[in-house]
Amino acid sequence: MGKDQEARKDRRASGSSRSGGRPGGRGRPQASVVTAQRPWGLIAAAIAVVVFAAAVISYAVVQVDKAEAMRVDSVEEIDGIEVFDYAAGQEHVSSEVDYDQTPPVAGPHDGVWADCTGTVYEVDIRHENAVHSLEHGAVWITYDPEVVSEDDIALLAEVADESGRMLSPYVGLDSPISVQSWNHQLKVDSAADPRIKQYADFMTFNAELFPEPGATCQSPQFLADPLVEDGAALDPDSGTSAP
Structure with missing residues (x-):
């Protein structure tokens, strides 16, 4: 009879140890995870700059092409x-x-x-x-x-x-x-x-x-x-x- 009581005490002590000593055997609370926000404003601004630069370059190329098309190398080429x-x-x-x-x-x-x-x-x-x-x-x-x-x-x-x-x-x-x-x-x-x-x-x-x-x-x-x-x-x- 005395041995049975001691065995039950040992099992309770072991359960208490596995639960971290917290009443009721509950584990540690999970840490909250914060998701990083994407810098959408900076991304949009960068895209706008790239689009603008492409437009400027395209315009410059068109103007150069026009100037080159009108360039002549002799008097006879002027209609x-x-x-x-x-x-x-x-x-x-x-x-x-x-x-x-x-x-x-x-x-x-x-x-x-x-x-x-x-x-x-x-x-x-x-x-x-x-x-x-x-x-x-x-x-x-x-x-x-x-x-x-x-x-x-x-x-x-x-x-x-x-x-x-x-x-x-x-x-x-x-x-x-x-x-x-x-x-x-x-x-x-x-x-x-x-x-x-x-x-x-x-x-x-x-x-x-x-x-x-x-x-x-x-x-x-x-x-x-x-x-x-x-x-x-x-x-x-x-x-x-x-x-």
Whole structure:
């Protein structure tokens, strides 16, 4: 009888030991697990940056492709261009010259050149001074002020905004727009015509196509007080030829 009681005590003691000494034999509570949150905001921002960068690169590639498509390696590749054959070393004159082309592309000219450092004139500059600029390698963009709109003039000004180029109205022009350099001319109907920039990019300071490579386009005195073609004064209010 005494042995049975001792055996029961031993079993209770053993059970208490296995349960960690806690009443009722319960085990340790399970530790709670915290799941890490994904940084969705940062992921979305990174994706947006990648998409934007891809769009910028794609746009740049398209623009480069367009520029490359319009690039020419010879005069003959410019559709509609006219070529003339004036010799170098033309005479300097102070009198008016009766030019064969309108606008003129070469020939005798004034000893002072018109400033052609990306200059945008609001007057029909004296043609003899403009021709001297062509001799220096400039591209002269002209437009009929009674036909071409302000928006179109702004487009032309963007092309002219580079050293070696100038823009001016030309009263009585026989086409809406005419672009000329020494011995070359291109007439177009629209300021959006891509040949304007094509012509300007190829002709500006092209040393093989004008008589005086290295000559400057800077003419501060003319820039400050441009000479106006006789009989071609513009109405300052309307921008068209005065009666």
